Amino acid sequence: MQQALDGVKARVQVALESAIAQLPGGELRHAMLYAATGGKRLRAFLVLESARLHGVADEAALPVAAAVEALHAYSLVHDDLPAMDDDDLRRGQPTVHVKWTQATAILAGDALQTLAFDLLTRDEIGDAGARLRLIRAFARAVGAGGMVWGQALDIAAESASEPLDLAAITRLQGGKTGALIRFAASAGPLIAHADTGALDRYADALGLAFQITDDILDVTGNEATTGKRVGKDGAAGKATFVSLLGLKGAQAEAQRLCDVAQQALAPYGEDAGNLRALARFVIERDT
């Protein structure tokens, strides 16, 4: 699995670098490339696998994978800002506002979001209708009805009088991390004008399993392997899947969701082996 991810990583990095290289030079461009470099590239992998399952060529899917990773990078840069989660370490490196300035971090994030939409217009993805379906689904996933909505709930929860309950945190994470993961997994059928149902169900379980594992790693992980600060949520008294379910309960729920994700892939038979492996990887990772 790690080998498969590394292969995707190298190709997405080239796609992002070549897109960013076309922008005017300067600090802004450096900060964008810095922010868009590294990470596990799980979302890019999802795009490429979902494309493959629907007969969409890698060349067509690659700009979509790059768009998803550019969008993810923007969300991290803005989430790390002092006015948001105030994080100084990300992927083992100083965050963008620490390495440059807050202004540069705001602008680099803004421009990475724009770049993501730009990438989704690329001719090689497919016919105009396919690209429009992608762009619309992407906008719905990452805006105030999806990712940004989840992030806003997360920020609001910090100053709420009571910690969130399990239903609320599940809903919140469905926006904050789930919506982009769901988009990534649906890219193939969206391009091929096919039904997204099975991959939606897979992605919903995968996204939640991913977030539960993130919460587990915030307790059991260390900064050297995760590349980010750990123990922050507990210290802040924030409700997490671990605080609500206990460590063992959270691990069991992640395993259950991994099973749900794998079962959702049944219509694809053996072709979905990589996505099954990804579901296991997501809950077994230490990074």
Place this chain on the structure above:
Amino acid sequence: MQQALDGVKARVQVALESAIAQLPGGELRHAMLYAATGGKRLRAFLVLESARLHGVADEAALPVAAAVEALHAYSLVHDDLPAMDDDDLRRGQPTVHVKWTQATAILAGDALQTLAFDLLTRDEIGDAGARLRLIRAFARAVGAGGMVWGQALDIAAESASEPLDLAAITRLQGGKTGALIRFAASAGPLIAHADTGALDRYADALGLAFQITDDILDVTGNEATTGKRVGKDGAAGKATFVSLLGLKGAQAEAQRLCDVAQQALAPYGEDAGNLRALARFVIERDT
């Protein structure tokens, strides 16, 4: 002219309100609507007029006009942040981060950018090819090769050892305010698959005349009519068209650009009367 702008204003407001009303409730949505309300709606007017000149119906152009104004609103919300221009007053009201929080301002701006792209996917705009041309041109105009690039130069200039010269400030403003104005003016030909040349030349002169007039109003205007703080640039020792050309020189240059803009409209003959009037309005406004 003011009457024509008021008509556009009402229709764009309805379009933005109905788009934002479809998002989940909460503070984020309130902040988005607050940020997207008010303003002169010059850019929306440009979209609707450029559409009319190319036989594109108002109904098709309206989502594009709303997209341009949503994008403009996002850029103002982020520019006003303490880490950027640190403004507390906008359109006569407290800025978003003053009324809510910095986190809400960052997220509302982020989501308004996303909403802009979402609006550009609307079926009523035209065929898929037309919408893709718009989305691509929009992304190029507002990202790290256009608006955000100009804003990054502007921020960098504040800490530079020497003030910018006329060529540098003209280039900077061509990105910061010019790129979105140019997109707005080209929306009609982009939808109609026609040549954008004449409207590009019009918009480039108009955008620069607009910015020069902004600099003039920063010196001669007052907060009651402009709805924002004045005299900030001079106090900060920032190079502006007024500091570089003098007040009279800046006024003469704005007038010259107004003439250039009007001449660029020659191919449209009398049909372009509203755009000619807009060019005069832009340099004669006190708000």
